[in-house]
Amino acid sequence: MTGDKMKEPLLSVRDLVVEFPTRHGTLRALDQVSFDIGPGEVLGMVGESGAGKSLTGAAIIGLLEPPGRIAGGEIRLRGARIDNLSYEQMRRIRGRRIGMVFQDPLTSLNPLYTVAQQLIQTIRTHMDVSEADARKRAVALLDRVGIPAAARRIDDYPHHFSGGMRQRVVIALALAAEPELVIADEPTTALDVSVQAQIIDVLKEICAERGASVMLITHDMGVIAETADRVAVLYAGRVAEIGPVRDVIQHARHPYTAGLMGAIPTLEQTSDRLVQIPGAMPRLNSIPTGCAFNPRCAHVFDHCYRERPVLRQAAPQHEVACWLTEEGGA
Amino acid sequence: MLAFILRRILQSLVVMLVVALVSFALFRYVGDPISTMMGQEATIADREALRERLGLNDPFIVQFFDFVSRAVQGDFGISYRLQQPVMELILSRLPATLELALVSGVLAFVFGVGFGVYTALNRRGWLSTTIMSVSLIGVSLPTFLIGVLLIWLFAVELQWLPSFGRGEVVDLGSWWSTGFLTPSGRASLILPAITLGLYQMTLIMRLVRAEMLEVLRTDYIKFARARGLSNRAIHFGHALKNTMVPVITITGLQLGAIIAFAIITETVFQWPGVGALFINSVRFVDVPVMAAYLMLIAVIFVVINLIVDLLYYAVDPRLRVERAGAGH
Numbered sequence A: 001m002t003g004d005k006m007k008e009p010l011l012s013v014r015d016l017v018v019e020f021p022t023r024h025g026t027l028r029a030l031d032q033v034s035f036d037i038g039p040g041e042v043l044g045m046v047g048e049s050g051a052g053k054s055l056t057g058a059a060i061i062g063l064l065e066p067p068g069r070i071a072g073g074e075i076r077l078r079g080a081r082i083d084n085l086s087y088e089q090m091r092r093i094r095g096r097r098i099g100m101v102f103q104d105p106l107t108s109l110n111p112l113y114t115v116a117q118q119l120i121q122t123i124r125t126h127m128d129v130s131e132a133d134a135r136k137r138a139v140a141l142l143d144r145v146g147i148p149a150a151a152r153r154i155d156d157y158p159h160h161f162s163g164g165m166r167q168r169v170v171i172a173l174a175l176a177a178e179p180e181l182v183i184a185d186e187p188t189t190a191l192d193v194s195v196q197a198q199i200i201d202v203l204k205e206i207c208a209e210r211g212a213s214v215m216l217i218t219h220d221m222g223v224i225a226e227t228a229d230r231v232a233v234l235y236a237g238r239v240a241e242i243g244p245v246r247d248v249i250q251h252a253r254h255p256y257t258a259g260l261m262g263a264i265p266t267l268e269q270t271s272d273r274l275v276q277i278p279g280a281m282p283r284l285n286s287i288p289t290g291c292a293f294n295p296r297c298a299h300v301f302d303h304c305y306r307e308r309p310v311l312r313q314a315a316p317q318h319e320v321a322c323w324l325t326e327e328g329g330a
Numbered sequence B: 001m002l003a004f005i006l007r008r009i010l011q012s013l014v015v016m017l018v019v020a021l022v023s024f025a026l027f028r029y030v031g032d033p034i035s036t037m038m039g040q041e042a043t044i045a046d047r048e049a050l051r052e053r054l055g056l057n058d059p060f061i062v063q064f065f066d067f068v069s070r071a072v073q074g075d076f077g078i079s080y081r082l083q084q085p086v087m088e089l090i091l092s093r094l095p096a097t098l099e100l101a102l103v104s105g106v107l108a109f110v111f112g113v114g115f116g117v118y119t120a121l122n123r124r125g126w127l128s129t130t131i132m133s134v135s136l137i138g139v140s141l142p143t144f145l146i147g148v149l150l151i152w153l154f155a156v157e158l159q160w161l162p163s164f165g166r167g168e169v170v171d172l173g174s175w176w177s178t179g180f181l182t183p184s185g186r187a188s189l190i191l192p193a194i195t196l197g198l199y200q201m202t203l204i205m206r207l208v209r210a211e212m213l214e215v216l217r218t219d220y221i222k223f224a225r226a227r228g229l230s231n232r233a234i235h236f237g238h239a240l241k242n243t244m245v246p247v248i249t250i251t252g253l254q255l256g257a258i259i260a261f262a263i264i265t266e267t268v269f270q271w272p273g274v275g276a277l278f279i280n281s282v283r284f285v286d287v288p289v290m291a292a293y294l295m296l297i298a299v300i301f302v303v304i305n306l307i308v309d310l311l312y313y314a315v316d317p318r319l320r321v322e323r324a325g326a327g328h
């Protein structure tokens, strides 16, 4: 990183490799993924389904499902490595220092426990407070995420809440022990369109209030544009482009990002809509050599088949993994 | 809640009525009660007189109604074989069967859930593999064979435990005799209880294991892990509680099955319960006892079902729809 005024990052992911050993060989689902998240920063992460967004989140919080495993690289939280901790050491970080919000609020909450029970348990797991104090905190938290009549509703079971309200409860749970980083994995995808913006706003506001950083996984560029400070574009388990949101949206350097943004010149009329890039992302067992995007790229040239492009700086704080940038740009 | 219970009770009554019909048909049409009661030398006139006196010439519906109303009062007539009121016979044998079933049921439940949880949490450990393989033998061996093997090993070879009977029993109140209070009574329970409960234990274990593995894959368990809850809280709180919702139903039904299957175990161990009574009745075509036994098993199933439903309701808040409807 060359960003001169960039403070020490809160989270730093370097050359992260995640693999799944299978009978037919090892699948490499994340390949040398690198990015930082600064304190209080919101990093958006986009990419089509299967790009490796959720795996990145799972790897950071240490909950990759076996046989998936971190096969290389490192993850640091405030400078200290967290990718090689024991289960118990990592457990103390989960919820306490890194919170996580999952996609589907209908299935994220245990149906047999009241919201109060789940919140109080989470708070008391990480903080040395009495049951009564934990309950007070829990009510305040629910109130903060926008549950009306929180003091009364807290003793309800999850199925008494609507989808949007449940996701607010999930956010309250993720933030219950005041983590420094919140990973939100498509937090609104499962929700009614009418409440999506509210949920994102609540999440963003509370994190800003507390100075918590956010890694916001989504495939909605609109949400990224409004919410994130920087954005990372993932393609086939690799970072294609990463940079300040405005920069990436207005001057996408990577052909894939450009496609995502709908910034292809001939399609100016529909430039605000997501443009379908022809073809599909390769399966993990058939990622082409060289640039993973080469079968779909309109600008492909011979070098792209031979060698994999690495992230290079194209503008201040803006990095791109594409041979075009390499040759024509910075 | 009240409506729910009432509905269930009504359904139970319908079930009981159907069983009563089967019982009655058995009672009335299997063999000829008159010849069984009077023997070969009675005259045709005598037979007709008795037939008339017993109401056997009345229309079917009248006879059925009569049967049911007497059954409700606990009157199933006189045993052909033992010349004693059937109800008295059954009541005197019931404690033996219920105590055996209770011990078997508790063993099956405790070990079934314990092993199920253990094998789910330690999926690849050698102990889990061993338990799973042994349990496969448990389901595939017939009950009487298990009983005979246990008798051979623990009663004949090692001579640790008695091979038959209830041991010494103590009378409690007017009709309950218990084997729980004497050492020989307790020792006598062990082998038959294992024999009777083994199959159910295996079943519960496999069910718990499968359910638990399923639950451990759910989003709310992932979210609980992502919040840093301890393994203990996740496994024995969040996961086990959700596992138990479907397990309760099956376990309840298995308890009913235990009482019904006690027939074989009671025969192998010469256990003086209702199952052994039933087998002897079948041998002598003692139809009143058979009919009463059928009704008894039905009552037990229905009562267990009712309890299971209520438990289900207590465990799973989603079933308490009235509350949500009331707008809480």
Ligand SMILES: Nc1ncnc2c1ncn2[C@@H]1O[C@H](COP(=O)(O)OP(=O)(O)O)[C@@H](O)[C@H]1O
Residues within 6 Å of the ligand: A020, A027, A029, A047, A048, A049, A050, A051, A052, A053, A054, A055, A056, A065, A066, A067, A068, A284
């Ligand atoms: N258990 C697994 N075994 C093999 N491949 C997996 C497994 N879990 C995920 N993957 C693969 O990892 C890739 C990334 O998945 P994921 O991170 O869920 O994508 P995203 O969240 O971006 O939609 C996908 O190609 C998926 O097929």
Ligand code: SF4
Residues within 6 Å of the ligand: A254, A255, A256, A291, A292, A293, A294, A295, A297, A298, A299, A300, A301, A304, A309, A321, A322, A323, A324
């Ligand atoms: S490296 Fe080549 S194939 Fe890959 S995106 Fe750039 S131009 Fe296209």
Ligand SMILES: [Mg+2]
Residues within 6 Å of the ligand: A053, A054, A055, A185
């Ligand atoms: Mg995903």
